[in-house]
Amino acid sequence: MSRIVSITLQNNDDARPIIEAIEKDNPDATVNLYPAMVKIDCDGRLIVKQETVEGLLGREWDVQELHLSIVSIAGNVDEEDDYFELSWNI
Amino acid sequence: MSLEIKTNVIQPRRHTYSHIAKRLGADKPATRYQEGTWDLQPTVNFHYRPTWKPDQELYDKSLTSIQMEDWYTFNDPRQMYYGTYTMARHKMMEAEESHFKFIDKSNMIGLMDADWQQKIKTFLLPLRHFEWGANMNNCDCSDKAYGTAISQVALFAAMDRLGMAQIISRVGLLLDDNTGKSLDQAKVDWLESDLWQGVRKMVEDSFVLDDWFELLVAQNLCMDGVVFPLFYHYFEDAGIRQGGTAMSMLNEFMQDWGKDEKRWLDQLLKVTAAESAENAALLSKWAATWTERAVTAFTPIAKHVLGDEAADVMSSIRAEITKRAKKSGIEI
Amino acid sequence: MAEKRKKKLGIKQRYSMLTRGLGWDTTYQPMDKVFPYDNYEGIIIHDWEGWEDPFRLTMDAYWKFQSEKEKKLYAVIDSFAQNNGHLGITDARYVNAIKLFLTGVSPLEYQAARGFTHVGRQFRGVGPRVACQMQAIDELRHVQTQIHSMSHYNKFFDGLHSAPHMHDRVWYLSVPKSFFDDARTAGPFEFLTSISFAFEYVLTNLLFVPFMSGAAFNGDMATVTFGFSAQSDEARHMTLGLEVIKFMLEQDERNIPIVQRWMDKWFWRGTRMLTLVGMMMDYMLPKRVMSWREAWDIYFTEAGGALFADLARYGIKPPKYADIATKEAEHISHQAWNIFYNYTHAAAFHTWIPEKEELDWLSEKYPDTFDKYYRPRLEYLDKEEKAGRRFYNDILPMLCQVCQIPMGFTDMDDPTTISFHSSEYQGNKYHTCSHGCKDIFDYEPEKYVQAWLPVHQIYQGNCGGAEVPDVLKWYNFNLGADNMEYQGSPDQKLWDEWQAHRKKA
Numbered sequence: 001m002s003r004i005v006s007i008t009l010q011n012n013d014d015a016r017p018i019i020e021a022i023e024k025d026n027p028d029a030t031v032n033l034y035p036a037m038v039k040i041d042c043d044g045r046l047i048v049k050q051e052t053v054e055g056l057l058g059r060e061w062d063v064q065e066l067h068l069s070i071v072s073i074a075g076n077v078d079e080e081d082d083y084f085e086l087s088w089n090i
Numbered sequence: 091m092s093l094e095i096k097t098n099v100i101q102p103r104r105h106t107y108s109h110i111a112k113r114l115g116a117d118k119p120a121t122r123y124q125e126g127t128w129d130l131q132p133t134v135n136f137h138y139r140p141t142w143k144p145d146q147e148l149y150d151k152s153l154t155s156i157q158m159e160d161w162y163t164f165n166d167p168r169q170m171y172y173g174t175y176t177m178a179r180h181k182m183m184e185a186e187e188s189h190f191k192f193i194d195k196s197n198m199i200g201l202m203d204a205d206w207q208q209k210i211k212t213f214l215l216p217l218r219h220f221e222w223g224a225n226m227n228n229c230d231c232s233d234k235a236y237g238t239a240i241s242q243v244a245l246f247a248a249m250d251r252l253g254m255a256q257i258i259s260r261v262g263l264l265l266d267d268n269t270g271k272s273l274d275q276a277k278v279d280w281l282e283s284d285l286w287q288g289v290r291k292m293v294e295d296s297f298v299l300d301d302w303f304e305l306l307v308a309q310n311l312c313m314d315g316v317v318f319p320l321f322y323h324y325f326e327d328a329g330i331r332q333g334g335t336a337m338s339m340l341n342e343f344m345q346d347w348g349k350d351e352k353r354w355l356d357q358l359l360k361v362t363a364a365e366s367a368e369n370a371a372l373l374s375k376w377a378a379t380w381t382e383r384a385v386t387a388f389t390p391i392a393k394h395v396l397g398d399e400a401a402d403v404m405s406s407i408r409a410e411i412t413k414r415a416k417k418s419g420i421e422i
Numbered sequence: 423m424a425e426k427r428k429k430k431l432g433i434k435q436r437y438s439m440l441t442r443g444l445g446w447d448t449t450y451q452p453m454d455k456v457f458p459y460d461n462y463e464g465i466i467i468h469d470w471e472g473w474e475d476p477f478r479l480t481m482d483a484y485w486k487f488q489s490e491k492e493k494k495l496y497a498v499i500d501s502f503a504q505n506n507g508h509l510g511i512t513d514a515r516y517v518n519a520i521k522l523f524l525t526g527v528s529p530l531e532y533q534a535a536r537g538f539t540h541v542g543r544q545f546r547g548v549g550p551r552v553a554c555q556m557q558a559i560d561e562l563r564h565v566q567t568q569i570h571s572m573s574h575y576n577k578f579f580d581g582l583h584s585a586p587h588m589h590d591r592v593w594y595l596s597v598p599k600s601f602f603d604d605a606r607t608a609g610p611f612e613f614l615t616s617i618s619f620a621f622e623y624v625l626t627n628l629l630f631v632p633f634m635s636g637a638a639f640n641g642d643m644a645t646v647t648f649g650f651s652a653q654s655d656e657a658r659h660m661t662l663g664l665e666v667i668k669f670m671l672e673q674d675e676r677n678i679p680i681v682q683r684w685m686d687k688w689f690w691r692g693t694r695m696l697t698l699v700g701m702m703m704d705y706m707l708p709k710r711v712m713s714w715r716e717a718w719d720i721y722f723t724e725a726g727g728a729l730f731a732d733l734a735r736y737g738i739k740p741p742k743y744a745d746i747a748t749k750e751a752e753h754i755s756h757q758a759w760n761i762f763y764n765y766t767h768a769a770a771f772h773t774w775i776p777e778k779e780e781l782d783w784l785s786e787k788y789p790d791t792f793d794k795y796y797r798p799r800l801e802y803l804d805k806e807e808k809a810g811r812r813f814y815n816d817i818l819p820m821l822c823q824v825c826q827i828p829m830g831f832t833d834m835d836d837p838t839t840i841s842f843h844s845s846e847y848q849g850n851k852y853h854t855c856s857h858g859c860k861d862i863f864d865y866e867p868e869k870y871v872q873a874w875l876p877v878h879q880i881y882q883g884n885c886g887g888a889e890v891p892d893v894l895k896w897y898n899f900n901l902g903a904d905n906m907e908y909q910g911s912p913d914q915k916l917w918d919e920w921q922a923h924r925k926k927a
Contacts, residue, residue, distance in 0.1 A: 002727040002728045004724060005728070006725065034711065035636075035638040035639045036634070037650070064483055064487065067487050067657070067658070068654060070654050071654065072627050072630075072631055072660070074725040077476060077661045079478060081432055081433045088732045089732055
């Protein structure tokens with residue numbers, strides 16, 4: 001049974017550190033490139049960590065800034081001060 | 091890519107959409123407000139009746155007794171569509187945010203007289219529920235209004251009211267050091283305190299009004315016509331005498347918003363009253379009824395804050411609403 | 423003055439205080455009178471506080487992020503217009519996808535804005551109400567940014583000048599219009615199931631993601647920008663869709679069969695409407711990103727599979743006829759293009775026979791069906807056209823009573839036989855195109871008999887006159903410009919002229 005959660009982001013300068021952070025924090029993730037966007041799939045769970053993004057950006061980063069770059073998601077959302085997580089309960 | 095092509099080869103074939111050109115009277119460039127507003131709402135050939143109210147169409151002129159030959163006679167003088175709306179509000183909010191930051195950093199709340207801090211909790215914080223009611227009412231007007239021009243100003247106003255309810259709530263969190271206790275108490279006051287029951291009854295009665303235009307008048311002309319000067323002018327003045335400068339800063343968003351509301355609302359009332367004597371008579375009746383109710387409902391709170399001055403203040407507020415209405419062709 | 427230690431508020435707690443705490447139970451007026459519409463559908467809610475807010479945006483953050491998005495978007499729109507960005511697209515045929523979008527999809531964004539405003543007032547829970555209101559204003563954003571982005575195309579191409587007028591009248595636009603009218607005239611919970619869940623969560627990726635990626639591939643930067651900018655709101659909307667489903671299912675087990683029936687209905691209605699998108703992707707993009715079939719596999723089979731596996735714990739099954747829809751993904755775009763090729767004299771966009779490389783691409787993407795059923799037809803029509811006999815069908819088609827698409831789809835196991843179904847209701851016979859549409863009709867015939875079916879209306883004389891040209895004038899078509907074959911159209915001539923000048927330079 002498929003348990004793939006997924007996040008699609010615009011492929012631009014704002015999103016690049018987020019994409020990089022996701023790759024760092026989710027070693028099992030698969031990154032698919034499409035024209036102008038990037039779809040990242042992961043089995044069961046995928047996390048975006050504020051700390052990692054901030055490390056890459058060199059500035060404070062509000063998790064809700066994700067809203068500026070997001071294109072689509074699949075999975076249940078858990079949004080907190082310091083992370084954004086997608087998961088399936090199966 | 092296009093630079094190689096001479097500009098005379100790429101002349102536009104038309105300047106705007108045809109329904110816009112029709113309203114402009116000629117095919118000429120139109121504003122973003124016009125293209126993003128005029129005739130957006132479907133008008134004919136609806137497929138099904140609402141199962142929630144089978145006696146009406148999805149968009150139905152008969153949901154108010156106000157009649158307009160053309161529901162796009164009104165145009166928002168601020169020319170607000172979504173983009174200009176969010177940019178304008180963000181600008182106001184940025185200023186408000188810097189006030190919050192400054193007050194928090196300099197502990198200006200602590201400079202207020204303790205009595206006045208206590209008083210703010212009893213008059214300002216319960217008002218967040220009034221703002222929430224105003225959100226519901228504007229949402230209802232936006233839902234039932236005919237035509238995009240009016241529906242969208244009401245939707246913007248609805249979101250604004252949620253925003254202001256949240257600003258007031260943040261004042262509470264400043265006063266109670268983020269415990270939320272002041273907000274809990276404010277809700278108890280809203281539900282139980284005698285000071286507030288007239289207001290709450292008025293708001294709840296407005297929730298069940300049938301005619302959306304009456305609701306728009308009741309909320310935005312009459313109730314707001316009392317609340318904005320009373321809370322953000324007269325109460326603020328009373329506060330300054332008790333070290334309440336911080337509140338003058340935090341009231342800025344609401345003061346600016348109140349001015350902004352008048353700009354579209356007065357224009358809407360003006361074109362609606364000018365359309366026909368019947369419209370003007372309806373508006374006058376509604377304005378008179380709800381101004382009376384609003385003044386009466388808020389009088390106990392005015393007394394609570396202003397004491398003996400309250401009667402004079404309320405009568406000058408009433409006079410101001412009457413004067414504004416008259417300018418729009420409405421006799422109260 | 424000593425600094426006081428303040429409690430730091432987490433995002434959830436802060437949001438709850440600033441939003442959920444605002445509501446109260448009315449006592450001067452009964453709650454059922456203040457919120458009259460949220461309990462007639464049979465959905466049982468024991469505790470509105472059980473609602474989990476999908477996202478926690480307070481208005482300050484909303485204004486901040488949204489204004490930033492708008493600033494970026496309008497900068498692109500301005501520069502697109504100033505630099506004549508329309509000259510940078512791959513081919514003028516591409517603009518026909520934009521025409522279908524502006525007349526078929528953008529008006530739905532407006533309908534969504536009004537629909538979410540309605541439920542944003544009508545739910546008695548504060549959480550869902552705020553989420554719906556935010557979506558309402560987002561949807562207003564979408565329709566306005568689309569109109570503003572496409573305003574430039576309207577200045578140079580046909581078929582874009584009268585979207586609202588056409589949406590209310592034109593035969594194929596009654597497909598998307600009736601879809602939304604259906605959702606909006608349903609109760610608030612069904613509305614959210616239809617739009618937020620079935621459409622936004624399950625199907626919207628099929629509309630926006632490949633289409634916007636396609637726009638990028640075809641040099642249409644204005645559409646890419648509004649598309650992606652709109653999608654950034656969509657993530658919030660999708661989450662609302664999933665939340666409302668979980669909320670209903672968790673509140674009472676008697677809600678389960680109601681929710682399942684709605685899912686079945688709206689999945690089917692949604693896939694029918696998306697036929698138009700499949701056709702755009704396979705036929706209208708000069709440079710193609712992925713086929714409709716591939717998009718279906720990624721966004722329905724894979725993403726939908728995980729979703730329905732997740733919902734299985736509530737006793738929810740994948741939508742009825744999902745298997746048929748998956749089979750249809752092999753056929754539907756070809757059959758739809760064929761319908762529009764037949765009737766392009768009555769459409770506000772052009773059709774054409776794909777070029778050889780494009781046919782080869784379709785053969786490659788649809789190895790089991792395209793060469794067997796569809797390529798020979800297209801090649802035959804191409805020959806006819808080249809011989810000066812471009813085929814137009816002058817007989818008005820019968821429409822499905824539910825989805826309102828002409829009855830041109832076939833049985834999926836027998837792709838040369840048209841699929842016909844019918845039902846009797848109060849002495850009249852009603853026709854449907856599929857088991858899915860027939861089920862929908864049979865459950866609520868009193869609703870679907872009301873449908874404003876364009877062909878019936880034309881025959882009843884309600885659409886400007888008895889002859890096709892009268893009807894087209896009533897549609898506000900510029901005859902010979904908005905409609906007919908692409909080859910020889912004013913759009914094509916102008917495009918070729920621009921290209922010739924470019925070569926000279």
